[in-house]
Amino acid sequence: MKHTATNTKAAIPINSRVNDPQAALNARSGKVWLVGAGPGDAELLTVKALRAINSADIIFYDQLVSEEICALFPKNTPALYVGKVKNNHSIPQEDLNLLLVNQAQLGLNVCRIKGGDPFVFGRGGEELLALRRAGVEAEVIPGITSASGCSTYADIPLTHRGIAQGCTFVTGHAEKTLDVNWSALAQLNHTLVFYMGLTRAGDISANLLAGGLAADTPVAIIENGCRKDQRDIISDLKNFPEAVLREHVKSPALIIVGHVVSLKEQLQVEVWMQEAKRMTA
Ligand SMILES: C[S@@+](CC[C@H](N)C(=O)[O-])C[C@H]1O[C@@H](n2cnc3c(N)ncnc32)[C@H](O)[C@@H]1O
Numbered sequence: 001m002k003h004t005a006t007n008t009k010a011a012i013p014i015n016s017r018v019n020d021p022q023a024a025l026n027a028r029s030g031k032v033w034l035v036g037a038g039p040g041d042a043e044l045l046t047v048k049a050l051r052a053i054n055s056a057d058i059i060f061y062d063q064l065v066s067e068e069i070c071a072l073f074p075k076n077t078p079a080l081y082v083g084k085v086k087n088n089h090s091i092p093q094e095d096l097n098l099l100l101v102n103q104a105q106l107g108l109n110v111c112r113i114k115g116g117d118p119f120v121f122g123r124g125g126e127e128l129l130a131l132r133r134a135g136v137e138a139e140v141i142p143g144i145t146s147a148s149g150c151s152t153y154a155d156i157p158l159t160h161r162g163i164a165q166g167c168t169f170v171t172g173h174a175e176k177t178l179d180v181n182w183s184a185l186a187q188l189n190h191t192l193v194f195y196m197g198l199t200r201a202g203d204i205s206a207n208l209l210a211g212g213l214a215a216d217t218p219v220a221i222i223e224n225g226c227r228k229d230q231r232d233i234i235s236d237l238k239n240f241p242e243a244v245l246r247e248h249v250k251s252p253a254l255i256i257v258g259h260v261v262s263l264k265e266q267l268q269v270e271v272w273m274q275e276a277k278r279m280t281a
Helices: 021-026 047-055 093-105 124-133 146-153 182-187 198-210 240-246 259-280
Strands: 031-036 058-061 079-081 110-114 137-141 167-171 191-195 218-223 231-236 253-257
Touching: 031 047, 031 093, 031 124, 047 110, 047 137, 058 093, 093 110, 093 124, 124 137, 146 191, 146 218, 146 253, 182 198, 191 198, 198 240, 198 253, 218 240, 218 259, 231 240, 231 259, 253 259
Parallel strands: 031 110, 031 137, 058 079, 058 110, 167 191
Antiparallel strands: 191 253, 218 231, 218 253
């Protein structure tokens, strides 16, 4: 459970300005900020994101907005949970789009805050389209996407000279069918980062192996990245689905496939070497 504010659909018309039709008629249209909260650590919020949080009349927040960030919401600003967890959407996307439009048309400045970056598997494009179609002023504030934040906190550079000259973000989940060209992905020689891939770990492994990627290609699974309880599990392409089960990995988690994962150990060894030098000096 996040923030102290109510989080049910029924509780949505909670602002007095929303409940006062005359005030609503008099009000000029408000603005909507689609804000990226980053992957969890509140210190990764941008200055602009924090300004939007503090200027809003009402906040709508997602499942992936960390408790640490929810704790920064001003006490007097209504904050409503509109998150989605697998098979449980607290409010359907179309209704949410409408809600944002309505709230702005009632004259409220709205902070719609999401985990990571709104434009990376965040449905920010759909919300922006609905707002623009309705003639509502809207601005997207980018956030650090989890691929970037989690890999950095895990000591895994997404690209590295001589190891990976590119990085590809892939979703492991699709509303209907997942349309991925697996053999092209396997041949890319890029670091591959899978969002929402936990329940598809077996398919990801099998499809990349079938596409020609070596079984011993290093894989990192990063759970709760950029949060106090971040867990990094290192495995390889053949064995990582088993590691996901054995370690009881929970969402949110990212799967990083590629030789850059081996740099984590090298970077850690350097830390140990420096510590050993200091202790013997
Ligand atoms: C619906 S997508 C949203 C991505 C988000 N817009 C972003 O830019 O990071 C949700 C997926 O992002 C990944 N994710 C988001 N935050 C994460 C975190 N703190 N640690 C690990 N994975 C995370 C997980 O794969 C999760 O299933």
